[in-house]
Amino acid sequence: METAQQFLVNLIQNSFESINKSHYQDYQKLNLERLDSYCIKILPNSNEGSIAIIDSGIGLNKNELGKLVNDIYSTFTTTNLQRENEGEIDNSNEADNEIKNNTFFPLFVVCDKLLIITKTQEGKALMTELSIQQHSEIKEYAEDMERGTAFILQIKEQYKNVLSHEYLKETIQKKCQMVVHPISLLSNNNEISNFKSNMIEKNSQSFHQINRVIPIWHKNYKEITEEEYQKVYGSITQDSDQYFGAQIYKVEGSFELRMIIYISYDNLKNTNNNKRIFYLYNNKLLMNKKNFQLPKYLNYVCGVIGHEDSPIDPETKWDRCNNIYTKYCRRNIHVIFEKMIKNDEEKYLKFYQSNSINIKLGLLNDQVYSKKFQKLLRYYSSYNTEKMISLQSYINRSIKNQNPEIIYYIIGESLESLKKNNLIAKYNEKNIEILFMTDDIDNEILKVMTEFEKYKFQNISQDEK
Known part of the structure; x- marks a missing residue:
């Protein structure tokens, strides 16, 4: 700006x-x-x-x-x-x-x-x-x-x-x-x-x-234009860049909760953490000493949560409301991911380039949605070192002579070093695809993610020992 x-x-x-x-x-x-x-x-x-x-x-x-x-x-x-x-x-x-x-x-x-x-x-x-x-x-x-x-x-x-x-x-x-x-x-x-x-x-x-407008989180999501989404995103982040995805939600029950959640292409580490999620109670910004902070692995998330006519007063019962807000925020980001990936995988790959570590941290830290984060993982492979693939894509294109219940991978310092690894040629001859893992955190991921959709993970380096 x-x-x-x-x-x-x-x-x-x-x-x-x-x-x-x-x-x-x-x-x-x-x-x-x-x-x-x-x-x-x-x-x-x-x-x-x-x-x-x-x-x-x-x-x-x-x-x-x-x-x-x-x-x-x-x-x-x-x-x-x-x-x-x-x-x-x-x-x-x-x-x-x-x-x-x-x-x-x-x-x-x-x-x-x-x-x-x-x-x-x-x-x-x-x-x-x-x-x-x-x-x-x-x-x-x-x-x-x-x-x-x-x-x-x-x-x-x-x-x-x-x-x-x-x-x-x-x-x-x-x-x-x-x-x-x-x-x-x-x-x-x-x-x-x-x-x-x-x-x-x-x-x-x-x-x-000059600001006499209906907040877009009070509108029917079908009536909201892309320009309206962009204005609110820019107002939250003070950033003119495009976001990856956004969604309006309305939760009804003993009280009404409305929210708009954005997923940014870049992480928002330079944005004040207390100003990434705005909480409005009866159209007033909550002022509470216990300011809610999203987990660090969600630093690509921002938005607005509106809370009206609730028997739970956020001003006095913040911890209880905080748990409600956190629950919906953690759940709804996966709704956005599923929608955006289905519509445009290329846009997701652009997002993933900047946020792969955060996705992996989410897998490690969020036990409730760990399997959701597994579906968001992307890796280069011996078939294609130019475009990342999902674990599901790997399974879908595995061939008959490959063990149908094994996902083969290799861990190394860089993509270039793995491409030159002598072990790859052996598996290429058998037309078996190998996933390339180059982040230190991948070792931690594989300790908790021992399988994906019943497919076991196998390190080809250990096969040769």
């Missing part, structure tokens, strides 16, 4: 999390009148070259605002700015990836100055101003405002296109599908002359809500 989009999406996501903290607090205190009042407002001003992102979230006290300032400056330096401008920051580098993943890193890439104004429910309004060189002391904000936080940015000349109404609308609709609270955009971006004095006035400007 380009930096001009990233700063906006990050600030909206920050506002989203602030609102959800507020929601959790109000929910615990039974402050029900506030539960439907949360919103995020976007106020572009092309005359001043500025933009404000304002939320009605929990707000910050002085210590929290000070910590926020430190977080903003923690990865941002003039050196990093220069490296970003010259395209030298490498996402594949762990240290550089940490910089890029910092919520606030893009701010000073696109803006010269940043003003933060914030207020908690009981505290006084505070403000501070930041630039690449320095920041002002935290002081009281003289005017009245309700609880929440405002980020007001002075945009650099080369990024003024972000102030366009159409650009903002398109970016938010494409990248912020997971934000269930209203996001409203100022209709006429020339109406405000002074953000400080006008940003908190009620009903004084014309706002238009």
